[in-house]
Amino acid sequence: MDDILLSINNLRTSFRIDGQYYAAVDGVSIDIMHNEVFAIVGESGCGKSALSLSITKLHNMNYTRIEGEVNFNGQNLLDLNESKLNKVRGKDISVIFQDPLTALNPVIRVGPQIEESLTYHTNMNKKEKRDRAIKLLSEVGMVNPELTYASFPHELSGGMRQRATIAVSLACSPKLIIADEPTTALDVTIQAQILDLLRKLQKETQSSIILITHDLGVVAEMADRVAVMYAGQIVELASANDLFKNPQHPYTRSLLASIPNVGEDLHRLNAIKGIVPTLMYMPREGCRFSHRTPWIDGSMHEENPDYHEVRPNHFVFCTCYKDFYFENEGGA
């Protein structure tokens, strides 16, 4: 298919702990299409950030092993060396990080930080770069772009800083933007503004966004398709509509049930038993969510879980979704 922009194939990212490698991302395959917002949701430690950083090999390779394929523009990014990767990073694929204060250099003014990737990837002269930077700043909604151009990051508020990092990542009109928890550090009103902005820019530039987040509300507002991750694997993959209306995997259903929702009243929230296993103690065989649903009969899980297409383009991992019920509901 030629509308696939990026194809991740059986990706496995392992980190070295005490001389042994443990996989934080364990066999993930996804295709990102042109002009779509693809969300990856999960709790801390599920491997969603490790996955996103693996795409452009931003991990410290001294203690990280990345296996599998990331196909982009007819080449496997994981085979490229640093200098070839640098031609892709920032130009075709760029990243928006969670914390805008650490993502921006505190001793360089905002303008030159936006120009940095233009200097690296294009032949623009000084004036062209400056014009481009100011245009970008006004595109991301800065009231006075000339003033912001000459400001230091500490002179801006949190929302403005995040706008500046978005401007940095948009500088070379990338085809794919990886947004790693872009609004987690922000207040709700600012979060709404930033999400509206990302959506507007995505529509204008026809680029694709991989949105990494733990906030299901943000996913519902933004995403076209969603992958739910648990313990390094994708447990459910569906369109946003399908996922929220018809969640299948026990983990997805438990997560949705644990949101204190503004819309409805519940006396008790559904808490998921136990915790996300740490990397070293992660069960590597069978359904990894099974130990958090001890009331479910073990025979309902598959020995070697596989994806099942429950509806067109709606995939669920392991068979335990079929007869899942919440503990307090009782059941069959």
Next chain:
Amino acid sequence: MALLEVKDLKVYFPIRGGIMGRIVGHVKAVDGISFSVNEGQTVGLVGESGSGKSTTGKAILGLVPLAGGSIYFNGEDITRYIGKNRSAYRKSVQMIFQDVHSSLNAKKRVLDIIAEPIRNFEKLTKEEERKRVDELLSIVGMSPENALKYPHEFSGGQRQRIGVARAIALKPKLIVADEPVSALDLSIQAQVLNYMKDVQEELGLSYLFISHDLGVVKHMCETLIIMHSSRFVEVGSREDIYQNPCHIYTRRLIASIPSTNPDLKEANEAHRNAINEEYKNQYNKYYAEGGSVYDLRLLNENNNTHFVAMP
């Protein structure tokens, strides 16, 4: 009579400048707020970062000096208390902190962390103390063998539960919970909130629940206070605030919550834009000159719970 009554509370932080480090001005972190918390009630204090909600919580515990106003606890003005009288108050008001990594002493065992407030106020033998700690741990759903472990051996949610156990160790009347779940994952957040509710029913506690998450606050609180620029902009029951928000700031806040229903995507965005438009155009209707917030007034005669800061 209300358990806690705060009247015209003010907290100013000095700005120092010049050669001698003289005080050249003040940051008005909390500027004249009044509210009360009844026994067994949960009051939610909502606002964005920098609105003064955490400072309010700290002022109630006496962790920051007051610039004015008074705090009545059980009808007595505790701002006048010093020494012994004050320590009785300290016993009945406790705090749960936001950051579970910095609020537990990493060098102490869980036993010592939870027993510290008990040791300060009560003379118990080692066995009695251990028994109390085990009881407290079981209230927050942890087994007694955890008492001899260190904080780093626990996950974020478990740590916050240790924080809850420590806060209830002296059977306080009021707990100020400052963003107790905002650093936690969704499933863990649900655990901690459930335990907080259980503990409240068991001990008849009151909470002042400080948060920026409107969903969590709605789940936990009967009465809500919306704070903005050091003042209250709207006070009301859960229904008042969510069904009939009146101040433009509250409406903006509620409109910015992302919904988990993808069908409402467009409608929400349109609603949000309309409110932002209104915020820009009608700013002067809701804020006095210089952007300061008006005094609260009762919205209408028939509803004595709903107050809005409008002229």
